[in-house]
Amino acid sequence: MVKIERSECAWTCPQGDPCLEREIIGALRCSPILARLLWNRGVRSVEEAGRFLDVKLTDLVAPEAFNDMARAVARIRQGLARREKIAVFGDYDADGVSATAILMLFFNHLGARAQAFLPHRVNEGYGLSPDAVRRMHAWGANLVITVDNGIGCAEEIAYGRGLGMDFVITDHHEAGDTLPAGVPILNPKAPGERYPFRDLAGAGVAFKLMWALARELSGQAKVSESFRTLLLRAIALACLGTVSDVVPLLGENRIITRHGLRILREQENAGLKALRASACGAASVLRAHDVAFRLGPRLNAAGRLGDPGRALELLMTEDPARAAALALELDKENDRRRRIEERIISQARTAAADARLGDAPCIVLANPDWHVGVIGIAAARIAEEFARPTVLIALEGDSGRGSGRTAGGVALHEVIDAARSLLDDFGGHAEACGLRIKAAHIGPFAERLGAIIRERYPVLRETFAADAVMPPDRLTPAILAECAALAPFGEDNRPPVFIAERLATVGEVRRMGRTRSHLAFFVRSGAAAYRTVYFGGTADADRIAGALTFAYEPRINTFNGASEIELNLKRIL
Known part of the structure; x- marks a missing residue:
């Protein structure tokens, strides 16, 4: 990797493989x-390049590739035949x-005796x-199928x-020391699992089942028309x-998302x-974003x-009136969630600043x-702002439940696992985790987690991988x-980001948006000036002057029928 370091942030541009790139x-x-x-x-090959750009459903891995799929299917088919609950x-x-x-x-389509059970996050937890x-x-359940947990x-x-x-267990989270015994397990991350793609979501594993x-x-690999629909x-x-x-x-998730977005655009289901x-x-062009x-x-x-x-009912209902009412309810809940979220972020930001973190490698x-x-x-916002792994805990009496998000390249599941003796419960993956902890253990846990991160990650700093230097x-x-052909964009397949070096700023810097928290200005590259937008960039307003080096995401901005290249500034270097 070629490192480009500016200010407090290390930027990297992969060197690539010139021979393969020529092929x-x-x-x-x-x-x-x-x-x-x-x-x-x-x-890493011409064939992979072709599959990345030409995304086909036929490139999905056969579901029977899971070690225990045959056992899971046999047990469920037995339950269907016996009319079990x-x-x-x-x-x-x-x-x-x-x-x-x-x-x-699927079970409703078959007329099976099936019932969904969802935990209440506040009353029951994950x-x-x-x-x-x-x-x-x-309720009388004979067979329980877990999805996204277990x-x-x-x-x-x-x-x-x-x-x-x-x-029957279907999940995609990292396994702990003890696996459920005597039951089929469908989890691409399970120890000894031969399934070739580890990163399916819980819904992806359920789809495979x-x-x-x-x-x-259907009695054959090609399913019946009703099952195909x-x-x-x-x-x-x-x-x-x-x-x-x-x-x-990437991989199968790219296939699921590319075709899933197409189907969502054409979907006739009321919910x-x-x-x-x-x-x-209703008329929007639906994207992964x-x-x-x-x-x-x-x-x-x-x-x-x-x-x-309510969310489950919305996804399944065929009644337009009920769907509209549920969608309105979720709109209101989302607005309430945003207000609560902003209050917590503000309080956590203040608490983190007051803690005088210094060289502390994490925030608890x-x-x-x-x-x-x-x-x-x-926690995700605080981790991003402070460039440190962050765990926020909601206290309930003498115990609490927490959520963690990573930063600085720290594999969060691994470092918290090393401190799990101080926890009542814990699960998650490299990027995020959930935990339960006694209030009396929070201080020792914070110290222990900091010591583990300091030992395993002696250099903890914000990093950002740009794709190339590109005026x-x-x-x-x-x-x-x-660039657009690389969509759908998301985790590990972000929209291309380039670095522009020492470009002259042109004209004044304008504040924009309802809260005046975004900036717009022009930079000169070659003979042209390019409008540059910096969302949430007001804290850096004084740095926008003279020759500017920054990372940006290019996009086409169309207004009044005219299109031009615009730069979405990601970070000043």
Whole structure:
């Protein structure tokens, strides 16, 4: 990697592989910059480059590639044949709700005796609990299928099996030391799992189970027409969960998202239409960004603040009037979530500043007034602003529930796992985690976590990977079209970001937006001046003068029928 360090931030541009890039240029007849962009996104052959750009459903891995898929399908088919009661136990976030909807749509289509169960985030928390097991047992469940959870619930599953219930586990979270015993496990991250793609979301794993069941019941690899229609709708739901859960939009997730967005645009289901119309407008061109920042937050708001069942009902209803009412409810909940979130962020920001962090490698804060359903979003903002892994804890009496988000390249799950002796419960992955902790252990936990991070990451600093050094005057409409071909954009496949070096600023810097928190100005590159927008950049207003080096995302801005290249400034260097 070639490091470009300015100010407090280290910027890197991958060096690439010139030989492979020449092969890609020749085979695809593309520009050198597209070949470099593909390399930066993990493409390591001409064949991979072709698949990255030509996204086909037929490139999805067969669901039978999971170690335990045959066992899972056999047990579910047995349950269907016996008319057993099947409980689908999900999660309260957008991924868990979408995964639950996928399996419930399938079972409803078959006329099965199935019921969805979703935990209440505030009253129950994440994952299977003994109370949830008892609730499903009281309903009469013979078989429980977990979606987006279960890998870390060995004790609860053993308890449920002792009550006479069977289980099938579908999950995508990192496994702990003890796996659920005696049950089929579908999790690409499970120890010894041979499935070739590790980064499926919970909804992606549920889709794979539905696909395998459809093939089994069709008696062949090619499913019946009714199952095909159902699977296409399931891909749209899997897209919602995949993008909302911020998993890498590469590999199978790229396929699910590209085709899921297309299906969402064409969707006739009343609930999905109402969600889209409420969040984006019925005539909008739906992109992954819209799912991440508009649709997903509305689905999440229901579970963060109250009953996730409303989000599940919205995804499944065929009644336009009910769909419109539910979409309006989620709109209001999302507005309430934003207000709570901003209050928590403001309090956490002040507390972090008052703590005089110095060289402390992490931030751990707790407050009895914080809402457990929103602290994850707030932790992400604080981690980004302070460039440190952050854990925020909502206290409830003598204990608390926390959410953590990473920064500075720290693998959060690994470092918190090393301090788990101070925790009551813990789960998550490299980027984010959830935990339970006694109030008396918060101080020792913060010290222990800081010591672990300091030992394993002696240099902790903000880093940002740009794609290449690119003066704006070298951009052309053809290059921008090649950049757009890399969509859908999301985690690990961000829109291309380039570095511009020592460009002269032109004219005055204007504040814009309802809150006047964004900046707009011009920079000169070659013979042209380019409008540059810096969202949320008011704190850097005094730095915009003279020769400017910065990272930017290029885009086409169309106004009154005229199009021009505009720069979205990401960071001043």
